[in-house]
Every structure is written in structure tokens, then in C-alpha cells.
Amino acid sequence: xxxxxxxxxxxxxxxxxxxxxxxxxxxxxxxxxxxxxxxxxxxxxxxxxxxxxxxxxxxxxxxxxxxxxxxxxxxxxxxxxxxxxxxxxxxxxxxxxxxxxxxxxxxxxxxxxxxxxxxxxxxxxxxxxxxxxxxxxxxxxxxxxxxxxxxxxxxxxxxxxxxxxxxxxxxxxxxxxxxxxxxxxxxxxxxxxxxxxxxxxxxxxxxxxxxxxxxxxxxxxxxxxxxxxxxxxxxxxxxxxxxxxxxxxxxxxxxxxxxxxxxxxxxxxxxxxxxxxxxxxxxxxxxxxxxxxxxxxxxxxxxxxxxxxxxxxxxxxxxxxxxxxxxxxxxxxxxxxxxxxxxxxxxxxxxxxxxxxxxxxxxxxxxxxxxxxxxxxxxxxxxxxxxxxxxxxxxxxxxxxxxxxxxxxxxxxxxxxxxxxxxxxxxxxxxxxxxxxxxxxxxxxxxxxxxxxxxxxxxxxxxxxxxxxxxxxxxxxxxxxxxxxxxxxxxxxxxxxxxxxxxxxxxxxxxxxxxxxxxxxxxxxxxxxxxxxxxxxxxxxxxxxxxxxxxxxxxxxxxxxxxxxxxxxxxxxxxxxxxxxxxxxxxxxxxxxxxxxxxxxxxxxxxxxxxxxxxxxxxxxxxxxxxxxxxxxxxxxxxxxxxxxxxxxxxxxxxxxxxxxxxxxxxxxxxxxxxxxxxxxxxxxxxxxxxxxxxxxxxxxxxxxxxxxxxxxxxxxxxxxxxxxxxxxxxxxxxxxxxxxxxxxxxxxxxxxxxxxxxxxxxxxxxxxxxxxxxxxxxxxxxxxxxxxxxxxxxxxxxxxxxxxxxxx
Numbered sequence: 001x002x003x004x005x006x007x008x009x010x011x012x013x014x015x016x017x018x019x020x021x022x023x024x025x026x027x028x029x030x031x032x033x034x035x036x037x038x039x040x041x042x043x044x045x046x047x048x049x050x051x052x053x054x055x056x057x058x059x060x061x062x063x064x065x066x067x068x069x070x071x072x073x074x075x076x077x078x079x080x081x082x083x084x085x086x087x088x089x090x091x092x093x094x095x096x097x098x099x100x101x102x103x104x105x106x107x108x109x110x111x112x113x114x115x116x117x118x119x120x121x122x123x124x125x126x127x128x129x130x131x132x133x134x135x136x137x138x139x140x141x142x143x144x145x146x147x148x149x150x151x152x153x154x155x156x157x158x159x160x161x162x163x164x165x166x167x168x169x170x171x172x173x174x175x176x177x178x179x180x181x182x183x184x185x186x187x188x189x190x191x192x193x194x195x196x197x198x199x200x201x202x203x204x205x206x207x208x209x210x211x212x213x214x215x216x217x218x219x220x221x222x223x224x225x226x227x228x229x230x231x232x233x234x235x236x237x238x239x240x241x242x243x244x245x246x247x248x249x250x251x252x253x254x255x256x257x258x259x260x261x262x263x264x265x266x267x268x269x270x271x272x273x274x275x276x277x278x279x280x281x282x283x284x285x286x287x288x289x290x291x292x293x294x295x296x297x298x299x300x301x302x303x304x305x306x307x308x309x310x311x312x313x314x315x316x317x318x319x320x321x322x323x324x325x326x327x328x329x330x331x332x333x334x335x336x337x338x339x340x341x342x343x344x345x346x347x348x349x350x351x352x353x354x355x356x357x358x359x360x361x362x363x364x365x366x367x368x369x370x371x372x373x374x375x376x377x378x379x380x381x382x383x384x385x386x387x388x389x390x391x392x393x394x395x396x397x398x399x400x401x402x403x404x405x406x407x408x409x410x411x412x413x414x415x416x417x418x419x420x421x422x423x424x425x426x427x428x429x430x431x432x433x434x435x436x437x438x439x440x441x442x443x444x445x446x447x448x449x450x451x452x453x454x455x456x457x458x459x460x461x462x463x464x465x466x467x468x469x470x471x472x473x474x475x476x477x478x479x480x481x482x483x484x485x486x487x488x489x490x491x492x493x494x495x496x497x498x499x500x501x502x503x504x505x506x507x508x509x510x511x512x513x514x515x516x517x518x519x520x521x522x523x524x525x526x527x528x529x530x531x532x533x534x535x536x537x538x539x540x541x542x543x544x545x546x547x548x549x550x551x552x553x554x555x556x557x558x559x560x561x562x563x564x565x566x567x568x569x570x571x572x573x574x575x576x577x578x579x580x581x582x583x584x585x586x587x588x589x590x591x592x593x594x595x596x597x598x599x600x601x602x603x604x605x606x607x608x609x610x611x612x613x614x615x616x617x618x619x620x621x622x623x624x625x626x627x628x629x630x631x632x633x634x635x636x637x638x639x640x641x642x643x644x645x646x647x648x649x650x651x652x653x654x655x656x657x658x659x660x661x662x663x664x665x666x667x668x669x670x671x672x673x674x675x676x677x678x679x680x681x682x683x684x685x686x687x688x689x690x691x692x693x694x695x696x697x698x699x700x701x702x703x704x705x706x707x708x709x710x711x712x713x714x715x716x717x718x719x720x721x722x723x724x725x726x727x728x729x730x731x732x733x734x735x736x737x738x739x740x741x742x743x744x745x746x747x748x749x750x751x752x753x754x755x756x757x758x759x760x761x762x763x764x765x766x767x768x769x770x771x772x773x774x775x776x777x778x779x780x781x782x783x784x785x786x787x788x789x790x791x792x793x794x795x796x797x798x799x800x801x802x803x804x805x806x807x808x809x
Contacts (some may be wrong), residue, residue, distance in 0.1 A: 003699040025060045027071070030054065030078055030280040037085040037111070047089070048103075049111040054082075058114055062121055072125040079118040085137065086111045105149055112142040113158070134705045136162035140186050147189065152197050159190045171213060171447050184213040184220050188227050195231060200792065203231065204253070218273040218525070221264030222280060228257035230282050236291065247295050254291065282308055282315045289323045298330035304661065323357045337362060338373050345377060356391045360398045375399075375413050379420060387433035389426040392418075393442065410444060411458050418465050419442060427469055440469040446488070456493035463487050481511035488519050514543035518550050525561050533558070534569045541573060548577050548584055564598050568608075571595045573594050589629055589638045590615050596645060606649060610664055612647050617671050625675050636676065640700045643672030643684075647691060654698055659705055663698035666691045667721075687747065689728040692721045693750050696757045719761055725754060751783035752791075759792060 033054050037047075067075070086108055093104050116138035124131050125487075143158030163186060174180055191206035214220040232253035261281035268274045289304035305324045308315035321340045328337035341362050344355045359377055378387075378395050384621050396418060399410050417423060418439070425437040447462035467483050470476050484507035491500035500523055508516040517540040524532035533722060540550050551574040558567035571591055578588040596612055599605040620628040629635040650665030670691035677684035696718045703710050729746065746754075755778040762770040775792060778784050 006372075026057055026064065027074060027078070030057045030061065032080055033057065034082045034085060036293075037082065037089070041382065047111075051114065054114045056118060058121070065121060067122070069126050072122040073127055075118050075122040076125060076128055076131075079122070079138075080116045080120070081446065083110065083115045086115065102149070105145070106151075109142060109145040109149060109151075112138070112145060113154070116142050116158065116161075120165075126228065127738055130176075132165045133182060134175075136165045136186065138184055139165070140182060140189065140622055143193075147193055147196070147599055150196075152193050156190070156193050156197070159186060159193060162186055163190065171215075172638050175216075177217075180213065180215045180217070181220070184210055184215075184223065187213060188223065191227065191231075195234065200231075200235075200249075202219060205392075207231070207256075212407045214267075216267045218264050218268040218277060219268060221260050222273075222277055225257040225260035225264065225277075225284070228253050228260065229280070229287065232257065232284075234289075234296070242297070247291050250291050251276065251288065254284050254288050258288070269618040272595065278311075278313075282311070282317065286315075286317060286323070293323060293326055293330075296330060298327045301330070302325035303403060313512075316347070316349065318347065318354050321347065321350065322354055322361075325358055326361060329362065334365075337365075341373060341377055347736050352388060352391050356394050359395055363398055372413065375417050375486060376595070378417065379422070387426060389432040389439070392423055393435055393438045396439065400442060407449070407453075408455065408458055411450065411462060414443070415461055415465055415689060418468065424468050432718065436469050436471075438521075440466050443469070451486075451490065451493075454493070456490045460487055460490035460494070463490065472747060477510045481507045484510070485515060485519060488523075492519075492522055492526060494585060497523055512543075513552055514540055514546045516575055517543055518554065521554055525557055525563055525566060527565075530563055530566050533566045535575055537566070537570050548574055548582075551577075552585065565599055567598050568595060571598070587630065588619075589616070593641060596642075606653065606658075606661055609645075609649060610661065610668070613642055613665075613668050616642055617668055620675070639672060639676055643669055643676060643687070646672060647687070650691070650694065650698075654694070654701075657705065659698045659702035663695050663702060666695040666698060670695065670721075683732070685728055689746060692725040692728075693753050693757065697753055700757065715761065715764055718757075719765070722754075722758055729754065746783075748783035748785070748788075751778065751781060752788045755788075756792060 033050060037050055045099075061075075085725055089108055089111075092102065093108070115136065119131070119135040119138055122131075128134070139158045139162035145161070146155035146158060166186070169183075171180075171183060174183065185208035187206050191203045191210070194200075194206060195203040207224065210224055210227075214224065227394070232250040235250035235253065238246050242633060246644075258281060261277050261284065264277045267299075268277060285304055285308055289301050289308075292304065294302035301323055305320055305327065308317075308320060321344050325337045325340035328334070328340065341358060342432045344350045344358060355377075362373065378392075396414055399414050401410060414461065417552065426432065427439060443462055443466035447459045449467060450456075450462060463486050464485060467480065470479050470483065472480075478792035483787075484503045488500045488503040488507065491497070491503065504516055504519045504523065507519075517536060521533055521536040521540065524530075524536055537551065537554055540546055540554070551570050555567045555570040555574070558564070558570060575588065575595075578584055578591070592612055592615070596609055599609045599612070616628075625639065626635075629639050646665050646669035650662045650669055653659075653662035653665060670688050673684045673687040673691060677688055699710070699714065699718055729751075755774055758774045759771050762768075762774065778792075779789065
């Protein structure tokens with residue numbers, strides 16, 4: 001604000017007089033600079049240079065002090081002109097916004113500082129009324145400007161100079177309203193600067209000193225009380241370990257503000273002044289209640305609220321129900337807290353953020369017991385005022401919480417809340433898209449929690465309600481299909497197959513894919529419709545997004561349901577994909593092994609088992625054992641598993657007198673053991689020999705059992721098998737002769753079977769010479785016993801091709 005320039009008879013006389021020779025050039029230079037400032041309102045480098053030049057000129061002028069009264073008057077006039085020029089610069093800067101506004105403000109503060117120093121240099125001058133107050137005012141205003149620029153050291157310097165100028169003034173003699181206000185404002189400004197430089201003790205001391213400058217003015221009481229309250233609020237925001245101490249200091253300052261408000265009432269002259277002080281007192285008392293709440297002094301909170309409400313006119317600030325509710329909750333009086341919460345429904349002045357926070361706090365304290373109240377308050381607010389979708393999301397998220405105790409009860413309340421038509425209407429339109437997504441996510445996650453805890457009924461209900469927040473448009477059809485699929489899973493968990501079928505049919509209409517086909521498979525499986533399940537397996541393989549993993553998953557599901565034929569069908573279809581050469585998730589030997597293992601669970605599947613073990617051998621022969629089984633110890637274990645399984649089923653079939661099946665299994669077993677032996681003489685080669693011998697024995701036994709003569713091709717095959725077994729026997733005998741530490745040899749009964757089968761086959765081939773040699777060789781071996789020789793003799797004399805000469809020999 002511009003100030004009236006000095007114009008007195010003394011000044012006019014001084015201007016008429018000649019200036020002292022020594023100060024005239026400096027004063028002329030200062031006046032020239034001021035004129036330049038008055039003419040050019042630019043605030044760039046020129047302004048900064050101008051401030052520097054004026055500061056230098058003032059320094060030269062101060063060296064010439066003291067001055068005559070006329071010179072001092074001239075300095076006062078120049079100071080006022082410079083001050084008004086600064087005001088014009090400030091106004092121009094506010095109109096013309098600049099990126100360098102901070103720099104311009106600093107330059108203007110420097111100019112104002114020069115004006116104050118000029119008045120200080122001129123000092124007490126005849127013809128100027130109250131020069132100390134006017135100079136102090138310039139310093140005060142300059143200090144405020146430095147304070148706003150956060151140059152607290154310069155601000156403090158200005159305030160201290162102003163204080164020094166007024167220190168000799170007796171406040172009781174001051175009658176001018178503006179001068180009285182300056183005395184108070186100067187102390188308040190010094191206090192604020194001390195607070196900013198983290199000197200709260202000095203700041204509070206200066207506030208206490210300011211009480212001497214109230215002068216019975218209600219405005220002064222109000223200004224000082226406001227500053228007490230501001231410092232009290234600042235103590236609440238201080239982040240330190242001793243929060244209790246900060247709260248106590250805040251209360252002390254706020255109580256000081258209350259005391260000032262009470263005293264200020266007696267000085268108020270107008271109705272507006274009384275209303276202003278009353279509003280400030282109520283505001284301070286609300287903060288006092290908030291501090292007591294932070295200190296968990298709940299009874300004090302209730303007392304503060306009671307004083308506010310019962311005062312003249314009554315305070316109906318929106319925060320009072322929240323403070324009262326939290327106070328009652330702290331005292332454990334939930335009934336009174338509920339009354340306060342419900343009272344917010346009829347109080348239209350309560351902002352949305354306030355009552356949402358109140359509902360959250362009430363529920364957090366009251367737990368599941370407060371669910372119905374929270375729901376009732378929220379629905380009541382829907383009818384009273386506009387409630388945003390974001391508020392609904394916050395309430396639902398708070399009620400659902402993080403799981404744990406009472407989850408089912410909370411979920412029930414949420415279901416009732418989110419299915420209310422008024423709540424759903426909050427999320428209509430594109431403007432609430434973000435909140436709609438958030439609400440859907442909250443409900444979906446809650447449903448997922450129930451599903452994981454196997455509460456499928458609550459999960460299904462929550463998933464259904466989440467679909468209320470999914471628009472029926474093309475963009476969201478995938479999300480709706482996903483919702484229908486999870487609902488299908490929930491009803492599968494409840495064994496409600498018809499409902500599950502309805503949901504998966506809806507999902508398939510929106511997004512037909514392999515997931516829908518698989519869930520249909522689960523429905524058939526759970527309904528024990530094995531034929532339908534097998535058909536659905538084929539349907540899965542025709543889906544565009546099909547992967548072999550689904551057949552593996554289907555097999556696991558079937559095994560879990562003990563639907564072994566379905567599991568077999570699934571794995572069999574999976575094997576077809578291996579044959580096609582497509583990339584597959586795992587080794588097919590695992591699939592074969594699993595398939596054989598499943599078939600062994602039920603009796604009567606021996607033919608199927610034989611088919612798959614033959615398939616394994618065929619695939620291994622085609623692509624090579626290393627390619628089929630792999631390499632290393634794991635591959636050897638897989639190969640041995642098939643060898644042992646074939647051997648066991650061959651022996652079992654033989655014991656059950658199914659000699660034809662036994663011969664098939666034992667023949668495959670010899671091939672698997674042969675792959676393990678890999679031409680070496682070890683325990684695997686011995687098993688090859690045993691398998692071959694038993695294969696021939698089973699084939700001969702099958703001929704006798706069926707009363708059918710073997711074909712020549714079968715005889716030729718048996719001879720080949722017999723030759724392979726003979727070579728292994730010979731290798732084993734050689735190892736014994738060479739003194740092997742741990743020779744591998746067959747049990748005597750296998751030597752006998754080898755001899756017996758050889759005798760039989762040589763007889764069929766009309767080769768008596770070979771018959772004689774094989775019998776003599778056996779007779780001279782350690783495996784020979786009288787019983788074995790007797791058996792051979794009886795066969796030679798009583799068999800279909802008797803040889804009495806050998807039977808007697």
C-alpha cells in the first residue's frame with residue numbers, strides 16, 4: 001500500500017535552503033536512482049542492480065552523518081518515494097506473472113530494506129510525527145516480506161530493529177489504534193520467525209510478552225489467541241519420540257488461547273466481535289478435544305464436546321459427532337457411540353469423508369457387533385445426501401477387512417450392502433468406472449478367500465454380487481465369462497451339478513474355450529457319467545486354445561474320482577499327441593508308466609497292460625532307448641520298471657495257467673532286460689536268460705493246454721530264443737571258469753528247464769544227436785539231480801515223440 005508523502009512547512013523551507021556541500025552529491029545520486037525506479041517497473045537484472053547501487057549510496061551517506069534537520073527531512077521524503085515505488089513494482093509483478101518471481105520479490109525486499117534503513121539513518125526529525133513508529137512500521141513490513149521468502153535471519157534483523165526503536169515507548173502512553181496494533185503485530189511476527197528457526201521457547205516467550213499490547217481490543221485478543229492456537233497445532237505435527245510431551249505443550253498453548261478468548265469477550269463492543277471470539281473459542285476447544293483423543297483421555301474428550309454443545313447457541317460442527325463417537329468407543333460405551341454415529345445421518349453438515357472415516361472407526365472398534373449399525377448408517381446416508389462410489393468402496397473394504405474371525409458374518413453384511421439398488425446405482429456410468437473396478441476387485445478377492453477356505457456357498461454368493469459391478473458390454477464379456485466359470489467351480493464344490501451346468505453354459509456362450517470344456521468334463525466326472533466324461537475329453541482336444549496339460553489334469557481328476565477308465569482314456573489321447581511329434585510337457589515314459597499303473601488297479605486289465613508295455617518296447621526300438629527313455633540313472637530306473645512289471649505279470653499269468661499271456665509278457669521282459677544288459681554279463685543278462693527260458697516253457701505249456709500243435713514258425717522262434725539263452729548260459733559258465741569273484745549263475749531249476757525245453761525242441765526237429773549231447777551235458781553238471789533225470793526219462797519214454805534208447809540211458 002502506498003503512503004502519503006511528507007509535506008510540511010519545515011520540509012518546504014528545507015528544500016528552499018541550500019543543501020550542505022558534502023551531502024548534496026550523494027543525496028542527488030539517491031534521488032536519481034529513485035526516479036529511475038519510479039519510471040521503470042522492470043524487475044530483472046536492472047532492479048537487482050538498482051538495489052545494490054542504492055545500498056552503496058546509503059553506505060556513503062551514513063559516513064557523513066549527522067545531518068541537519070533539513071537534510072533529514074529530505075531523506076524522509078526520498079524514503080517515502082522509494083517505498084511507494086516498491087509498492088508499484090509489487091503491483092506490477094503480481095499482474096505480470098514471471099518464472100523468476102522469487103528473485104524479483106527478493107530484489108523488492110532489498111529495496112524496502114533500504115527505505116527502512118534510510119529512515120533509521122534520518123532518525124528523530126523535527127516536523128515528522130512519531131518518527132520511531134513510522135520507521136518501525138517500515139522495518140516490520142520489510143521483515144514480513146523476508147519472512148514470506150523464508151529469509152528468517154533478515155526477517156529477524158528487521159523485527160529486532162523495529163523492536164529497538166519502540167523499546168523506549170511506554171505502551172500506556174500510546175493512544176493511536178494503528179500504533180497499538182503495530183506493537184502487537186511486531187511481537188507476533190518476531191514470535192513466528194523464532195518458531196520457524198526452531199526456537200519454540202523464544203517464540204512462546206514473545207507470545208507471553210505480547211499480552212502487554214492488547215490494549216483492551218477484542219481484535220488484539222483474537223489475533224493473539226489465533227497465534228497461540230497455531231503454535232499448539234504445530235506442536236501436534238512435530239514428529240518426535242516423546243509424543244506425550246508434544247501433546248502436553250499443545251494443550252498448554254491451546255488453553256492459553258481459550259483464556260484469551262474468555263478475556264476478549266469483555267472487551268467486545270459489537271455483535272460481530274463477540275461472534276468471532278466465540279467461533280475461535282469453539283475451534284480451539286475442538287482442537288483441545290482432538291488432543292485429548294490422541295492422548296487417550298476419553299473422558300476429557302466427552303467433556304469438551306459437552307461444553308461445545310451446551311454453550312450459548314450450541315456448536316454443531318461436523319467433527320463433534322466423530323469426536324464424541326471416538327470418545328465413547330474409547331470408554332467402551334458402544335451404545336452412546338452408536339447414537340452419535342446414527343446422528344450423522346440427520347446432520348447434513350457432515351462431509352462425506354468425515355462420516356466414512358467415522359463408520360470405519362466404529363466398525364474397527366466394535367468389530368462384528370457393529371456390522372448392522374455400520375450398514376444401517378451407510379444406507380441411511382444414501383437417502384440423505386449424495387454418497388460417492390468411492391465412499392461405498394471404502395466402507396465395503398473396511399467391513400470385509402483382512403479375513404480372520406467373523407469373516408462369514410462380515411461377508412453376509414457386505415452381500416446385503418452391495419446388492420442394494422441404491423448402492424449399485426452409485427456405480428452407473430463412465431464417471432464411476434475406476435470405483436466400479438475397485439468394488440469388483442474387493443468383492444472378487446473376498447470370494448476367493450472364502451473359496452480357499454472351502455466355504456463354497458459364501459464364495460458363490462460373493463462372486464454373484466461382484467457381477468453386479470461388471471457392465472454388460474462387449475469389453476467386459478471375458479470378465480463375465482470368468483465369473484461364470486468360478487461360479488461353476490463353487491457349485492461343483494457344493495455338488496450342485498445342475499447349477500454348475502447352467503453357469504458353464506453361460507460362460508461358453510460368452511467365451512468358448514478349453515477351460516469351459518474342462519469344467520464340463522468335471523461335471524460329467526462328478527456325476528459319474530464316465531461315457532460323457534470320455535466324450536468331453538475328445539471335445540477338449542478340438543478347442544483352439546487346447547494344450548496337452550488339460551489331458552494330464554483330466555487324468556488326475558479322474559484318478560481322484562476313482563474313474564479309472566476315464567483316466568486311461570485321457571492318457572491314451574495324450575499319447576496320440578506324443579506320436580504326432582508336437583512339443584509336449586513331459587517325457588512320454590511317465591505317461592506310459594502312469595497308464596500301466598492305473599490299469600493294474602483293477603483285475604482283468606492284463607491284455608491292456610500287455611498292449612501298452614509292447615507299445616513302449618516298440619517306441620524304444622524305433623527311436624532308440626536313449627531317445628525314448630533318456631540317459632542317466634533316471635532313464636535306467638524307468639526301463640527297469642517296465643522290465644520288472646513285465647516279468648511280474650508274466651509269472652502271475654503263468655501261475656494262473658494263462659500260458660499264452662505269460663509267454664507274451666516274459667518275451668517283452670527279456671527285451672527290456674536285454675536293453676539294460678547292453679551286451680554285458682551281469683544280473684540283467686541273467687534275467688534275460690530266465691525270461692527266455694520261461695517264455696519257451698510257457699509256449700510249450702500253452703500248446704499242451706490248448707491241445708493244438710505249434711506251427712513251424714513258432715517252433716523256429718522258440719529255437720532262436722533257446723539259442724539266445726544258451727549263449728548267455730555259456731557266457732556265465734565262462735565267467736565261473738575264469739575265477740570271477742562274484743560269478744552270476746542260474747538256479748538249478750532253470751538249467752533243468754533249459755535242458756528239458758532243448759530236448760523237446762530238438763525232438764521236434766528230428767535231431768537225436770543234439771538231444772543226446774544236451775542231456776549228457778546236463779547230467780555232468782552240478783545242477784543235475786536224479787529227479788530231473790527221471791523227469792527227462794519219463795518225457796523220452798511217454799511223450800508224444802518217445803525215444804526208448806534215451807529213456808534207458
